[in-house]
Amino acid sequence: MSMILDKVNYIYSAQTAYEKQALKNINLKIADGEFIGLIGHTGSGKSTLIQHLNGLLKATSGGIYYNGRDIYEEDYSLKELRGKVGLVFQYPEHQLFESTVFADVCFGPKNLGLPRKETELRAFAALRSVGLSEEYWYQPPFEMSGGQKRRAAIAGVLAMKPDMLILDEPTAGLDPKGRDEILGQVAAMHRELSITVLLVSHSMEDVADYVGRIIVMDQGSILMDGAPKEIFQRYQELEEVGLAAPQVTYLMHGLRENGIPVDTGATTVEEARESILQAFTKAGKLRQ
């Protein structure tokens, strides 16, 4: 059970003056239950790539296989695929249209042809899992705050019970508190519902705390693919393509250069704290 991309190429506006190759020979395998961060500078092709994963864009060449089946096959139902691979676009609150939040969340499961009761049960569960308090459920979505709207929109995709959830910059335009809450809830969903999550971002800080694997894109190609530790070790290369490692990485490298034996592979503040404390207790013991 997985998603495999085989030599995927995509060209925008082929054969016109605006022609642009957005994806170059992408090979990728996503296993079930992974939590992946997809990082890249603006225009690196990350948004184009994720639109291939649920069949919204068709690759100019190459193949995509979901659970062993070619999604470009004639009789493959893209609608079904979109139920399995949930995609939350950037600024998803702009897609809300129903008269109440609840009705809007019901839109997805209803399109899957589920009976009414199942649809509503799923909508309740989805609204609960994004942490939108009950007082908003039967209100028009247009009067809520940005963060609440975004939760409602994410619930709209979650209600389809996807096996794989893709979020395109879910924290864009939110304040730090809203950002941490949304990312925390996504991480909780990954744990509790054991779904595959692909988190698109241009900020390493956003993803470093949560993901188990990072894919770095640059100019339409995959530049790096590996565990956060490995990726952040190559922070100089990241800087060359306009990205940066989390501040923790810079701190740890700085400490090490100044002769303090800390673990430069620490990726989160928590890990860094432990490593620094360890280094200092060791030093303290040696002195005694």
Added chain:
Amino acid sequence: MIRDITIGQYYPSNSIIHRLDPRVKLMGTLTYVLSLFLFRGLAGFAAVTAGLAAVVKLSKVPFRYMVKGLKAIAAILAITVMFNLFLTPGEPLVSVWKLKITEEGLKSAGFMAVRLSYLILGSSVLTLATTPNQLTDGMEKSLRPFRRIGVPVHEVSMIMSIALRFIPILIEETDKIMKAQLARGADFESGNLIKRAKAMVPLLVPLFISAFRRANDLAMAMEARCYNGGEGRTKMKPLKYKGRDGVAYLLIAGYFAGIIMLRVWM
């Protein structure tokens, strides 16, 4: 998907047609449209074809790209041809049941098809080779005399340039919302007419909301920069005629005189 609409789009290039003053191009297009309805007979047809071919060639816009714009009016074209073909009285060539095709009908259908498609191709050269900004600048300047009789020329051209500016933005927005709803399992393509119309609601409501929001933001931004209409307003790039524009005017006049002479003498 929806981005493939070409009508009214600018095609970046650095041809002589692109560099002409927009007023010349407006005048030229107007003259060409007039000539399309003036020409008669095969000689006239040859003249308008040559005129169009020359301009298309000079504009360096791929002809294939231009023809795409014709698809949009294919239906209108087909209906016009049908009416001309079957409803023109005269000597019947073929007749099936109550329908008959006459020689006159065949001729007028042919000329009508040519006129309409040349009309679209000719005016698409204007929009393909002129940026929306230049186009409205040219229009504002050409229509300036009408200000004396109370036509709000500046306001109208400002409205036009904003409308033109927003076409690609709204197309992109439509594309985005469409994709977002498709990702939630929406279906815009199957079902009967009523079902399809209903399926448009999830697309139209967010689109209208976003259009209003953008209009609001733009009004605010204009006011923040003290915009208060056309009085005393100067341009960053004022339009100035150059030598090539004079030559172009002469060519346009020559072309038009030729068409009239052909019509009078033939």
